[in-house]
Amino acid sequence: MTAPKEIVDAVLEGRNQAVARMLTFVERRSDGVDDALAVLHRAAGSAHVLGLTGPPGSGKSTLVSALARHYRSQDRTVGVLAVDPSSVFSGGAILGDRIRMSDHGDDAGVFIRSVATRGALGGLSRACLDAITVLDAAGTDVVILETVGVGQAEVDVISAAQTVAVVSVPGMGDDVQAIKAGLLEVADVHVVNKADRDGASRTVAELREMLRLSHRTAGQWNVPIHQTVAANGDGVADLAAVFAAHLDWMTEHGERERRARRNAATRIRWVAEELVLDELRPGVAAFDHALDEVTAHRTDPLSAARQLVGR
Known part of the structure; x- marks a missing residue:
């Protein structure tokens, strides 16, 4: 299921049915939802x-x-x-x-x-x-x-x-x-x-x-x-x-801008953590290689972790 441009346009027009569909795409992390959210973020x-x-x-x-x-x-x-x-x-x-x-x-x-x-x-x-x-x-x-x-x-x-x-x-x-x-x-x-x-x-x-x-x-x-x-x-x-x-x-008092920056920083950090964690799991080639190296004692866990994060 993808989030086509037509739905994004309908959301921007304030149509509740489109909003409901977009929220379903968001919850399922459907294909194209990140691109759709990028457009919506600029309008928010x-x-x-x-x-x-x-x-x-x-x-x-x-x-x-x-x-x-x-x-x-x-x-x-x-x-x-x-x-x-x-x-x-x-x-x-x-x-x-x-x-x-x-x-x-x-x-x-x-x-x-x-x-x-x-x-x-x-x-x-x-x-x-x-x-x-x-x-x-x-x-x-x-x-x-x-x-x-x-x-x-x-x-x-x-x-x-x-x-x-x-x-x-x-x-x-x-x-x-x-x-x-x-x-x-x-x-x-x-x-x-x-x-x-x-x-x-x-x-x-x-x-x-x-x-x-x-x-x-x-x-x-x-x-x-x-x-x-x-x-x-x-x-x-x-x-x-x-x-x-x-x-x-x-x-x-400028607090609205300060809170907007704080909230943006939190969202960036959360998304970055998700992206990193998605790569740090069995089945990902780089992670499996690091796992083999640590298991065989050719490197230590900290060095392997730093190398993975550095990627």
Whole structure:
């Protein structure tokens, strides 16, 4: 299966069917997909990419759905990439966020896709980053990346999103501890969802104290703590306004360009690692030769590895 030029053109015109087909090509790494992505990359760069992360049960999917509804009320198009754990059998996504957001199914202005982690330790795969490029090139105004929610290990979201929101809820004893362990540093906005529950004020106070104790320098973005009840939409419009304010702040202070360079550096490194690893496996002539030399003690593993990398 190849990614013909006609599909690339249709993606650039913003056709959802073409976007869906292109994302399938991306996930399968079909012939011609890299050339297609090169074209799409040059057309990308206008979308506001939001990353929502946080522990399971914090209501991220409900919040994403409420945000999508708010952006549509402003006549803005929305792309949702819901990162799900991968099936150990097929590599596919298994939780089905599209089912949980089914109320947007008839809205052509909302595109929802589940994306598998495919074993990526930080929660994001190369296909997920390429999917952002596809949605961005298609003219999507806001791309929302909802991560799988595995706690402190899930910090790769900063390599993809411009604005990162860490979502927590009252009443989960280990919730704030998980944020303290790894997610505090990546948050541009802290969201306390399900804020109608008992203990919401305590959760806000704990987050505020953690932020007070964190090492911050002059001129940094002042990370806000925002309360929402996504199930009924309370606080969602104000949260969207906070995201917009953060985008404005990044543009004004040069942070948007710095993050774009950081994210580009991450993507280059990940792709380079894939290309190198693809050559470092049994069956590749150079690798098999190095294997023979090390096995026969004619060279050592470090020297063989350096020679392979040098190629």
